[in-house]
Amino acid sequence: MTSYNKRVYEMLVRILVFAKRYQQFFPKGSPAGQLLDEIQSAVDRLSAERTSQATAKGDAKISTADRALARDALRSQLEAISRTAKAFGLTGFWLSRDKTDRSLVEMGHRIASRAGTFKQSFIDSHLPADFIDRLQESVEKVEKTILDQVFKEDSRVTATSAIDEARTAALSALQRLNPLMENLLHNDPPALRLWQTARRVERFSGSRRGEPDAAAEDPPVTRNDTIAAQA
Secondary structure, three states: OOHHHHHHHHHHHHHHHHHHHOHHHOOOOOHHHHHHHHHHHHHHHHHHHHHHHHHHHHHHHHHHHHHHHHHHHHHHHHHHHHHHHHHOOOOOOOOOOOOOHHHHHHHHHHHHHHHHHHHHHHHHOOOOOOHHHHHHHHHHHHHHHHHHHHHHHHHHHHHHHHHHHHHHHHHHHHHHHHHHHHHHOOOOHHHHHHHHHHOOOOOOOOOOOOOOOOOOOOOOOOOOOOOOOOO
C-alpha cells in the first residue's frame, strides 16, 4: 500500500469504530446505515487486497532472486561451451552481446541443438558427459523463472488496482455520508467533534506532489480519485 492508501485505510477504520460506538445513528436500512455498509465492504476489500499485494510483492522478490541464480548458471554453461567451441574452431557457438534473459534462453536453445553433433569433442575437452542435458535444464529453469515473475508481478498489479478501486468506493460513500452526519450531530458537539476527527486523513509531512491534502475542506471528486476523505 502507498502511504496515502494506508492513511485512508486507518481513517476508514476510525469511521467504523465511531459507528460501532454510535450505532443509533446508523440504523439498518437507513441512508446512513446503507452508506456505512458500503464503507465496511470497501474496508473488508482493502484489508484482503492489502494482504494479497504484500504477498505478491514478497513472492516477486523471491522470484527475482531465483531468476538471478538461474540466469547465472545458464550464462556460465553457455560461456564454457562457447569457449571450448572456439578453441576447436567450431562455428555456430558464438554468444550474443544481448545478455537479457530471453536472449540467453534463445542462445541456450540454439547451442543445445547444435552441440549434439560435436558432443564427443566437448566431452573430450572435459565438459561433463551430460552437459547438453544440464544446459537444457538450465534453459527451462530460466524460462520458468521468467514466467513465474511475470505472474507474480501481474498479481501485485491486480491487487494494487483493486486497492485503488476499493479506496475510491469508500471515499465516495464517505463523501455522501458526511453531510448526513453533520446534520445528525449538529446538536451533539462532542459526538460531532469525534466524527470530524475520525474522518480526517492524517497528514504526512513527506507527502508526494499530487497527493490529496488531508486538511482541505470539501474537495471535488476527480477522475483520479483524489477525493479527500475529510470532505
